[in-house]
Amino acid sequence: xxxxxxxxxxxxxxxxxxxxxxxxxxxxxxxxxxxxxxxxxxxxxxxxxxxxxxxxxxxxxxxxxxxxxxxxxxxxxxxxxxxxxxxxxxxxxxxxxxxxxxxxxxxxxxxxxxxxxxxxxxxxxxxxxxxxxxxxxxxxxxxxxxxxxxxxxxxxxxxxxxxxxxxxxxxxxxxxxxxxxxxxxxxxxxxxxxxxxxxxxxxxxxxxxxxxxxxxxxxxxxxxxxxxxxxxxxxxxxxxxxxxxxxxxxxxxxxxxxxxxxxxxxxxxxxxxxxxxxxxxxxxxxxxxxxxxxxxxxxxxxxxxxxxxxxxxxxxxxxxxxxxxxxxxxxxxxxxxxxxxxxxxxxxxxxxxxxxxxxxxxxxxxxxxxxxxxxxxxxxxxxxxxxxxxxxxxxxxxxxxxxxxxxxxxxxxxxxxxxxxxxxxxxxxxxxxxxxxxxxxxxxxxxxxxxxxxxxxxxxxxxxxxxxxxxxxxxxxxxxxxxxxxxxxxxxxxxxxxxxxxxxxxxxxxxxxxxxxxxxxxxxxxxxxxxxxxxxxxxxxxxxxxxxxxxxxxxxxxxxxxxxxxxxxxxxxxxxxxxxxxxxxxxxxxxxxxxxxxxxxxxxxxxxxxxxxxxxxx
Amino acid sequence: xxxxxxxxxxxxxxxxxxxxxxxxxxxxxxxxxxxxxxxxxxxxxxxxxxxxxxxxxxxxxxxxxxxxxxxxxxxxxxxxxxxxxxxxxxxxxxxxxxxxxxxxxxxxxxxxxxxxxxxxxxxxxxxxxxxxxxxxxxxxxxxxxxxxxxxxxxxxxxxxxxxxxxxxxxxxxxxxxxxxxxxxxxxxxxxxxxxxxxxxxx
Numbered sequence: 019x020x021x022x023x024x025x026x027x028x029x030x031x032x033x034x035x036x037x038x039x040x041x042x043x044x045x046x047x048x049x050x051x052x053x054x055x056x057x058x059x060x061x062x063x064x065x066x067x068x069x070x071x072x073x074x075x076x077x078x079x080x081x082x083x084x085x086x087x088x089x090x091x092x093x094x095x096x097x098x099x100x101x102x103x104x105x106x107x108x109x110x111x112x113x114x115x116x117x118x119x120x121x122x123x124x125x126x127x128x129x130x131x132x133x134x135x136x137x138x139x140x141x142x143x144x145x146x147x148x149x150x151x152x153x154x155x156x157x158x159x160x161x162x163x164x165x166x167x168x169x170x171x172x173x174x175x176x177x178x179x180x181x182x183x184x185x186x187x188x189x190x191x192x193x194x195x196x197x198x199x200x201x202x203x204x205x206x207x208x209x210x211x212x213x214x215x216x217x218x219x220x221x222x223x224x225x226x227x228x229x230x231x232x233x234x235x236x237x238x239x240x241x242x243x244x245x246x247x248x249x250x251x252x253x254x255x256x257x258x259x260x261x262x263x264x265x266x267x268x269x270x271x272x273x274x275x276x277x278x279x280x281x282x283x284x285x286x287x288x289x290x291x292x293x294x295x296x297x298x299x300x301x302x303x304x305x306x307x308x309x310x311x312x313x314x315x316x317x318x319x320x321x322x323x324x325x326x327x328x329x330x331x332x333x334x335x336x337x338x339x340x341x342x343x344x345x346x347x348x349x350x351x352x353x354x355x356x357x358x359x360x361x362x363x364x365x366x367x368x369x370x371x372x373x374x375x376x377x378x379x380x381x382x383x384x385x386x387x388x389x390x391x392x393x394x395x396x397x398x399x400x401x402x403x404x405x406x407x408x409x410x411x412x413x414x415x416x417x418x419x420x421x422x423x424x425x426x427x428x429x430x431x432x433x434x435x436x437x438x439x440x441x442x443x444x445x446x447x448x449x450x451x452x453x454x455x456x457x458x459x460x461x462x463x464x465x466x467x468x469x470x471x472x473x474x475x476x477x478x479x480x481x482x483x484x485x486x487x488x489x490x491x492x493x494x495x496x497x498x499x500x501x502x503x504x505x506x507x508x509x510x511x512x513x514x515x516x517x518x519x520x521x522x523x524x525x526x527x528x529x530x531x532x533x534x535x536x537x538x539x540x541x542x543x544x545x546x547x548x549x550x551x552x553x554x555x556x557x558x559x560x561x562x563x564x565x566x567x568x569x570x571x572x573x574x575x576x577x578x579x580x581x582x583x584x585x586x587x588x589x590x591x592x593x594x595x596x597x598x599x600x601x602x603x604x605x606x607x608x609x610x611x612x613x614x615x616x617x618x619x620x621x622x623x624x625x626x627x628x629x630x631x632x633x634x635x636x
Numbered sequence: 637x638x639x640x641x642x643x644x645x646x647x648x649x650x651x652x653x654x655x656x657x658x659x660x661x662x663x664x665x666x667x668x669x670x671x672x673x674x675x676x677x678x679x680x681x682x683x684x685x686x687x688x689x690x691x692x693x694x695x696x697x698x699x700x701x702x703x704x705x706x707x708x709x710x711x712x713x714x715x716x717x718x719x720x721x722x723x724x725x726x727x728x729x730x731x732x733x734x735x736x737x738x739x740x741x742x743x744x745x746x747x748x749x750x751x752x753x754x755x756x757x758x759x760x761x762x763x764x765x766x767x768x769x770x771x772x773x774x775x776x777x778x779x780x781x782x783x784x785x786x787x788x789x790x791x792x793x794x795x796x797x798x799x800x801x802x803x804x805x806x807x808x809x810x811x812x813x814x815x816x817x818x819x820x821x822x823x824x825x826x827x828x829x830x831x832x833x834x835x836x837x838x
Binding site for chain 2 (some may be wrong): 575
């Protein structure tokens with residue numbers, strides 16, 4: 019136990035030191051983790067052991083990442099992306115495999131060459147996605163293309179696992195392929211195997227589409243946050259286990275589950291709960307890659323490994339540039355695509371291990387190749403930096419010369435916090451004006467009903483910073499708060515003012531004292547919840563009493579205007595009273611008295627002047 | 637030097653290229669106050685006191701608006717009904733607007749040929765804007781013929797729009813600096829009939 023904690027401490031401490039330093043130097047977190055790994059690894063400080071074990075365990079970070087990526091991709095979007103996924107991804111894997119295999123064929127038997135070609139055609143999902151996210155490139159067209167190719171690669175791993183054993187040339191050590199803990203699907207006859215696999219995929223769809231919602235709703239109702247986290251983790255781990263059991267890629271399985279859940283109102287909650295786990299696992303995974311670099315071997319065979327590394331990067335880069343050209347990508351997008359995907363990937367480690375076990379490739383061939391892949395992964399974040407410095411900076415200059423486009427209404431990003439009685443009508447109104455707010459509410463039942471009507475509503479406690487982040491507070495323009503609890507509203511305002519000072523804020527206040535509380539925080543756009551309907555009812559009352567309808571309307575408007583003008587004065591008086599420590603009850607009465615007192619001064623004479631003034635000269 | 641108040645009235649500015657251009661041409665000028673009436677009073681609850689104070693502190697009052705139904709958008713009429721009070725705007729003791737310059741800057745769909753006795757609209761712009769001329773007179777203001785941008789239904793080329801915007805800017809500057817020959821321009825059909833001949837060079 020102590021040993022485990024010590025190891026954990028070393029990993030965490032190394033990350034905590036290296037990542038901030040790396041980011042400060044503008045290198046990005048991935049590079050920071052890799053460097054931390056080298057430092058604590060066997061060739062530097064030698065602080066850790068069992069690197070392969072750690073790497074194997076933390077590969078789960080990749081699985082989680084794909085779940086999170088899936089969460090952000092609605093099925094409709096995925097369908098739209100079918101051309102780049104199949105076209106670009108397919109072309110990349112096929113052409114890269116052919117070229118790399120072709121080169122390898124000069125030195126090795128064809129079976130080994132094919133295996134190497136297939137394995138090295140893959141890129142690093144973990145590094146690339148992490149880096150794209152960090153640089154905010156995920157939603158650009160180039161980012162989408164990169165993602166499409168990566169997705170195809172992840173899919174391609176499955177047939178590769180099936181094909182590789184057929185290429186065996188070396189005598190098998192009977193190590194057995196990976197065995198699952200639950201049951202061994204290999205023991206089943208072929209047709210049953212297919213059936214079980216289909217059943218597993220179907221169960222993911224069923225779980226995501228129908229079972230997850232009541233389940234999450236029940237869990238949310240307990241209002242114990244860690245249970246939600248536990249359920250989210252259990253979901254991802256469970257799906258990975260299921261996928262491993264039926265011999266599919268766990269990454270693919272959780273990705274599918276993510277896509278199915280992308281429409282769910284619990285999406286943001288899942289995202290913000292799993293994000294830290296994914297981050298940590300991936301971080302430790304990167305550290306273990308850094309630590310697994312075999313410097314003795316690299317030192318001995320420096321020329322061979324350097325040749326392999328640059329050969330790999332060069333061939334893949336060329337293939338990607340060509341694909342970019344064929345698919346008509348813009349120049350800067352093409353360059354990003356090629357830079358992003360030129361490295362080898364973490365699946366290469368898995369597949370090399372697998373081919374060794376199946377007698378496809380001998381150890382002496384694998385060792386330098388693994389080093390080359392690791393180095394190429396190490397270089398990947400550096401290549402991103404180079405791209406940023408030289409290519410995109412030039413592009414930005416070109417871009418800035420273009421005139422800014424008109425902002426369309428639908429591009430206004432608005433967060434609506436609270437979707438109760440008031441929020442509902444407000445949301446309807448905004449949507450009628452072509453503005454689709456991201457809606458957050460903490461009442462699960464509410465959320466359910468509203469989603470049926472096509473609102474984008476998410477469940478969660480709005481005063482949590484991570485949820486705000488997930489809802490896109492950083493890119494949003496306006497936050498509208500319509501939650502009844504005034505202390506919660508104040509808490510939210512303070513949080514937003516601290517972390518997102520650019521956000522405009524409009525708040526609904528339940529009553530006058532709530533409005534004062536918000537004015538204390540410097541909010542200027544405040545609507546008192548009952549004020550508008552009180553005046554509307556007053557207008558109706560006057561009409562029933564036989565007032566001229568237009569006069570009733572104008573009286574209402576005038577009253578409203580005077581009230582708005584009085585507000586600062588009342589606020590000042592209210593705060594003065596507070597200094598005198600009057601009791602709450604007295605205070606309410608005092609406020610009322612002051613209010614009524616001021617009301618008596620409202621003169622409606624102004625109303626009459628305009629149309630009734632007689633010209634005495636006529 | 638006279639301070640210029642531009643009372644801008646357009647209920648759908650976003651859809652008016654020409655009014656946007658005219659606005660942009662004068663908004664940044666010094667000693668020019670741009671008052672967007674529809675933005676200030678979206679519910680027509682005009683703040684009479686504020687409007688009267690604005691008028692009092694400016695020497696030139698321009699109503700810039702599209703020519704709707706041979707007249708102004710509704711808010712300008714509401715403005716006149718409410719702001720032009722007896723004893724302030726008109727009446728023997730009224731001094732609120734006395735001696736100030738009055739100008740309409742209007743944009744209309746039909747071109748000049750339609751605003752003739754024998755044209756499609758049968759009345760000239762001068763005839764159609766006569767209620768404003770009468771109002772200006774009653775308020776003891778100095779009336780100027782309207783600055784008119786006509787023929788916008790056919791769609792104006794952006795060069796043409798820019799030219800109008802530039803003319804508008806010149807006219808506003810001339811009004812502000814007192815370089816416009818008032819007597820002479822009052823003989824013209826439009827303020828911008830021939831700007832070069834009515835703006836004195838200094």
